[in-house]
Amino acid sequence: MSASEIRERYTSYFAKNGHTLLPSSDIVPKSDSTLLFTNAGMVPFKQFFLNPSAAPYKMVTTVQKCVRAGGKHNDLDQVGYTPRHHTFFEMLGNFSFGAYGKREIIHMAWRFITEELRMPVKMLRVTVLETDDEAYDIWKTEIGLDPKRIVRMGPEDNFWSMGNGEGPCGPSSEIFWDTQDPRYSEKDDERWLEFWNLVFMQYHRSAGGELKLLETPCIDTGMGLERVASILQHKKNNFDTDEFQTIIKSIDQIQPAASSSLSPETALTYKRIIADHLRASTFLISEGVYPSNTGRGYVLRRIIRRAVRAGRLLGIKGGVLSELYPSLETAMGKAYPEIVERRGPIISVIKSEERAFLKTLDKGMALLDGIFANESNDKVISGHDAFALYDTHGFPVDLTQIIARDHGWTVDLDAFDQIQRDSRERNRASWKGGSAKKDVVASEIESACLEWQDLSVQSRFCGYDIDPESSGMPIAAKVVASKELSNSDSLVVIDPCPFYATGGGQQADMGVIAVTRDDASDIKADITHAFTVKNAVALPNGQATLLHLAVVAGGQHALLDAGQQVTATVDMDRRYGNAVHHTATHLLNAALRKVLGNTVMQAGSLVQPSGLRFDFTSNPLTSDQAEKVESLVNQAALANTNVNVHQMTLEEAKAQGAIAMFTEKYSADSVRVVEVPGVSMELCGGTHLRSTRPVYPFQIISEGSIGAGTRRIEAVAGTSASEWLREQLGYAQAAAQTLEAKKLSSLDSKAQQLVAKNKELREEIDKWLQTAAVNVEAIATHATTLGKTSVPTTIHILAPQMETADNRRGSSGSGNMRLVSERACYLRDTQPRSAHVVIQGNAVALGVDTKCISGARAGVLLRELFVMLPGKGGGQDTLAQGKLQSARSPQSSTPVVLWLNGGPGCSSFSGLLGGVGPCRINDNGHGTLPNAHSWNSNAHVLFLDQPTNVGFSYGATVNSTVEAAADVAQFLRLFFDQFPQYSRNPLHVTGESYAAHYVPGIAAQIVKDNRNPTIRHKLPLKSIAVGNGLYDMATQFMYLPQMACNSTYKSLADEKTCRAMEQAKVEFEKSLQVYNLTPSPEAMVNATYAGYDILTPYQDAGGNPYDVRTKCEGGSLCNPYMERIAEYANQPWIRADLGVRIDSDFVLCSTDVQDSFINTGDELVDSSEWIPMILAAGVRVLNYAGDADLICNHMGNKAMMLEIQWPGNRGFAAAADHTWLVDGRALGEVRSFEGLSFLRVYGAGHMVALDQPVAALAMLAQWLDHSAIII
Template identity: 45%
Template sequence: MPTTNDIRATFLDYFAGNGHQIVPSSSLVPHNDPTLLFTNAGMVQFKNVFTGQETRPYSRATTAQKVVRAGGKHNDLDNVGYTARHHTFFEMMGNFSFGDYFKAEAIELAWKLVTGTFGLPKERLLTTVYADDEEAAALWRKIAGLSDDRIIRIPTSDNFWRMGDTGPCGPCSEIFYDHGPEVAGGPPGSPEEDGDRFTEIWNLVFMQYFENPPGTRSPLPRPSIDTGLGLERFAAILQGKRDNYDIDTFRALILASAEITGQDPDGPFNASHRVVADHLRSSSFLIADGVLPSKDGRGYVLRRIMRRAMRHLHMMGTTEPTFYRLVPALIRQMGEAYPELVHARALIEETMKGEEERFKAMLDRGLSLLADETERLGDGAPLPGDVAFKLYDTFGFPLDLTQDALRGSSHGVDVAGFNEAMDVQRKRARAAWSGSGDSATETVWFEARDTFGATEFLGYTTETSDAEVQTIIVDNAQVESAGPGTQIALLLNQTPFYGESGGQVGDTGTVTAPGLRIAITDTQKKLGDLLVHYGTVVEGTVKPGMAVTAQVDHTRRSAIRAHHSATHLLHEALRRRLGAHVTQKGSLNAPDRLRFDVSQPRPITPEELAEIEAEVNARIRENTEVTTRHMTPEEAIEQGAMALFGEKYGDEVRVVSMGGPEEGRAGWSIELCGGTHVRRTGDIGLFRITSESGVSSGVRRIEAVTGRAAENATVATEERLNQIAAMLRVPPAEAPERLAVMLEERKVMERQISDLQRKLASGSQAASSIEDINGIKLDARNVGELPPKELKPLADSLRTEIGSGVVVLISTADGKGSIVVAATPDLAERVDAVTLVRVASAAMDGKGGGGRRDMAQAGGPDITKVDAALDAVRAALKQAAG
């Protein structure tokens, strides 16, 4: 029986042997189609080839494409786990012809592979064709020898494929497998077609027309082929299964889920295991392709998938984060075919663990609310929309998770009511929308935009421009004039001032006219396209309609430009050194520093930081031109531009490129960016990383400086090194070696001191002080200032000496009580060290304590109660000993 991995390899090798180029799967985040949420078909990466906008060095291709269908039109999420063939993630095998072969060869290639290479019996196969496609029907009769009753003509759009309202299109032909009359269901096109008897395994699309805007079609000059075969469905047939979840790859994941939860894989939680197995695949591949859980867009779909799996794990009794522990099982199944899973393992596991920790904190409370609310409902009554919204808004339950939780009950969800509650919240948010913290001010800017339209930004090419004052805001209201000392918000018809956005801070400078001077201290972007200048009137009076000159602070803007351009170089250096999982999660480009947050599951080592810093400085020294161009998002991404996940881009984007072109890329660093940048990379000057830290689960923060600030940081570091060298009385070059020697000497002395302290503590009481508590030996000691870290080694030593018994040690070092209780193994059934240590802690006004039955520790704030704590242990031990 072939494995799924065998079937994938055989498919690709077959087409490679027939002149096709094996093309790797593209990312689940479409890089050449911003209209799609996820890659949902094999042809997505070839879309521009089919339309003629792009050429490839091959005219035949074959792929195993990763596909996610869990949002928008292709939303399979609700059914996943409960049917035989619904998945959020699957593999789409395909072969493609770009003006090379057409119907005859496509049909012949498919038929020979299915019946010859894979050996499916011909009598089990039938096909469909579009009702008007007599050519395809004739080819199936000729090539496959199918009779007319096994060539089904479908008159609906199900068998006619379109790329969109306009563009390439053409009829389809599908191959179906017949499981036999013992399985319910009828052939395609019949009233019983939704049954399981007939399974579609391959769809061949014959692109031979172009759909024109009025709805007419014209023949394509170079007809093409696009096919798709679902690997999981095909594997089920070849492995003799009627359910995709019974194939080898899924079964392995289901067994892993069963092992980790302790629940029978084929018992009452079978559907839950199936949900977990499917969602493990989609979640892992999405994270590996750079998607992280968030509140909207692709990240929200990922969160919905992950939380649905996590709820099913919770149903199976897990109390700790568990989902991430299944990643190794997935890598064993699919890591060889998709090495990105191996490379991103740490990121996947860290992301899953963090998300489950956050969700578990709310899951019990949310499910409790759901249970309480459903108890109040009559039979068949839907859950009110406002309750479903509360579960979403307060407890993080996506709507489909609530629906899934109610599956099997008589209750659904009032979806209309949920949507209404969502709309109310959106309207409330707009009414109180406060980019600057004041809703009244924002209302003013809505009015200003309606009156004056967008502000024209001139700052890419100049730092000075003439302008006209459009409106003045003082205390959240439009005024007709403002005099000296008045703090104002100013709107101009055009400006060189950059409004804070994309991580770049707003410009400062002056707005002047004869007899007028306004000091601008900040510039903000409002409502997407208004640039608002905040400042104080220093001299004269400003009025609407005045002609003014706007001048940006050149020195400050130059420093900001350098930091912003350095951020682009840093981003690319991070991705090249750490991996493609590194994506921007936030940034600050200020005149004195830059801050850059990226997805990264572990701390970045000093060695890696040094390499990254050196790489950025190397690019700066190359002093290449920084270029900016405007183009469509599709064109930008085709040229290798990096778009930020979750960002919304218009019909035209600004592309910033740095460094020389590389194969398939227009520059070393290419990003979609609306900020201001240096003219050449050399203008950045020196680049220095000043710190690296964690800000949240899976997100690391790098802070750095450039130019004069970097020079100052270097000088300051050198001065500190000289000071340390002077204190060590060695030249600066020898300071690290000398310090290492001193630290090692200190460790030796600390060990010697610890040994002496333990010996003193061990000998501070005579062996005759060991007590007998109902036949159990007790060595209970106040060891004074013995450091807490020495308590366990000493307790272990005394426990060995006592042979059979209990040791209790209390230290009062640094004015804090530290308690350790140790018991010998033979007393495990009678004595619990955790119980005794908690008794001692409570006597010293402490709380809790923990460990194992044979060794436990706790704290006790009140060190005046050491004797009381020891007495409390004696009493507890006496009770335990009976």
């Protein structure tokens, strides 16, 4: 039983027994400051055990995420070395706050383990408190357990309390499993594995230790998921269970062959450490814990660094956890979707920490190796060495302990602790008037900021007075406060201060602080000490800037004292670079608003000397829009307009149209406004240019999505842009030289020629591989021997011969007869004990030594071979030749087409019996007729009801495309495992309507899985095709009024209906703006319903949203034929033939599934953003639309396709629409460019295959034939 199934069975069982299923609480306790992490299932409910009447639910069940690493409850050192210890684990629990007591939980627990989990009674025993006769009697009398299996224990084992103080407490009963370890007898504790603890909280312990019965007894139970999984999966070690093994097997994939000298047992220990630590670090980061040198962050740092070191010992040179993340998603992503949704930030944090440690790991190990090489000492790492490893090389002391243990050494922890305390005391002594509690530089800076703010330390920022285009002059200043850091750097506040502190997206100034003699007449002269300014940080109240200083290389260490005179010089190159890109950011914001509209909102920015990053709310930019934005910025730059700065009240700034950051807080009394007249006006505290000219040239480097509705532009300006352009020119010139293009202008054509040739060769290889696969499979099945005398036969498949100048004449890619004949003769002469069949393409030769194999004749054997593989040929006794009739057999080359209907929530029965499949419902609804235009005439078609609970399917609820896609990809792999004869056939994923979400999502999942080395079965996906699909509601629904009221068909909507639809469209736009500003789940759902409200006036007037030519006739999709499908599916004999459950009615479209998708905001997600990834993987994409459909009309579909951001965007936009002809008849219009095609089908509504079956079948045939739709 898998871990996933155990979770489901446990929670379902207790839910059926009246418990409320609650999600796991956070690993970081929100209401318990005494704990670093949630380490037990009962932690979130402590307050209700203290006051049961306050519990919102009387019976609760959970699967709680727990961490035991650091603090009192610390299993970190044991992980990997024992079978049961983990840093992260899951605790299955059920709790009662007065609803039931000891008797009920014992009965429920026993039924669960013996009936639900089917654990044999003979393998179980229980313990009770030695004085708890009640529990003993329940187990013995009511459960019927043999008294030999009930063991009385003392309070140290079977009495639970909240710590050692007063509060609820009580006896417990633990359930054990017999591991049958042969090393121990039944009397030995080590033989028994405790897996479930039932705590009967029936007493209250007073401060004096007196026990009194509680008025409201409670129940607290905890069952370790990993332990139960090991029992049910018959594993002696938790790490051998399914979820851990998914990760451990992935480690085998990334571990270099023969890269480690470790014994197999030791290597396995390190793999287990890595698997455990991947789980722990992922879930900690997902809840906002980040690596640091204090508290929870330090625990996380220790976990990640231990894993890095384990990976290094296994021979893995780089980061190990980040590489293994996909395996964790596979193992636990369905149970915990947050690790999939937050994969980007989590992997980023892990990679950053791994990189940081890898930089010092080798040096630290070299230090340790030197220590271990000294055999003269007593094999103890001194406290000084351990502290050096910690302080200089980032080795947590427990990691040093592990390494020492592996070498038979120990660490002098007492000395280490003393040295660490001394270091902290030195830091405290250097801080005037305060105390630093943390020994990390970042924490010291944070502490200094807070302390100096409390002391009202102030300084005036004078950096605005410096011309960013000047060389900069030293400014005289006085030290206001100072502090030495533990790394010998220092912190100071000076007044006045010219250094800009990090803020508003702009990076801080850097520069130099110099100390001069008091009597120096020139502040540039007589410098006695110099410090580099590494960073500038504003105090939280903004009243001063704290500078982080380091002594200039070669300089003398000194601490600046309050009152000391210094000179401050800003690094003007850095200041200028920041100013260029900050002014460019304002121009970019203005250009975006001009091109995309004023609904564009800034969502964040980064300004640095080398470039800028700008985040904003918007749909994807088209190539034309990006070019226009870039052009507008360059025009504003070349205009050389002055950049003006004003101080005014917030109200005045708003009245003048100044733009403010949505998330920033501003003073109402005075704000700083930066204005480029006629172009931009923003509230901003950053440093800027005096005029716009230095921004030129401005170049957008990239534009893409960073989240739902949020885009990011990265760009460079000024000299940075010039350098970037020179670099790109260098790349282009190198490519031109490689491709032998004499001019850069011919580079594109040369590249296209190369791509075309590459495509041709790939197709040739594909054909050969399919032929080879079929031949090998067929021959291996039937032809290990040939002839009546069972001649041993060996098959040899040769790679296809590529065309060259030498072989262009007289040969072809289908095979070279001379080559296969020569090879057959060679094999016949050198290996005479077997007949040899040599195949290249469709060329076949068979050689046999008739002297060695009596009675064998090559010609006869070849004819027998052609019985199994159709072909023609003949020959002599020792050599025969021939050709296969077809390079592809029908079985291997006939495509497999997966068909999905939409909804969300509609069954694919409507496709099976609605124009796509081999049958259709007859007029009386109780039988079927052949479909003359079935897609099965060109493909094996697989109709799938998904997500779960659609049609006859059932299972755990799925309410998002991402979840559904993962399920379908897994189903396909299982299907092809079950039916391997189809596993190599080209796969095409198709559907209609909401399948425009499913199909791209599934394709993207397949592309991702095919790249995952841990997934064995790669799916041969070749294309996707969707009819009248809903990809991007925000774009497509804007065309609903136009299609209803102004299409090429006569409109059935009156003027009132059309006005109402236009007004609803305006409301939809407003709801989208609200969502883009505050992307909450509620705003997303509201926007979804607002989109559908555009259709409401049309439907209220009787219009058919699936065909603008007709009124709605009732029934599903306004089509009575669809109701006949539902009636047919509900007939008992149909259910029996399909083998589906009899206890539920078939519903063509489930409103429950649709509502669940809407409530998660899935319908508003833009699934077209998967298409660039799909195209980049070589998978072709077809979007077709019946031009009479309203809800997913061809206008909106085409507009959506024009907005897809992929390298062929411009080519697709520039491509012409051509008439689509089938047998001389115009059936539609088609536009194609490279792998992307759009087909408008004339005279079809929402369901093209049902309305225009001839056109649908012709489209399929042309598309599957690897050609674009014929024009």
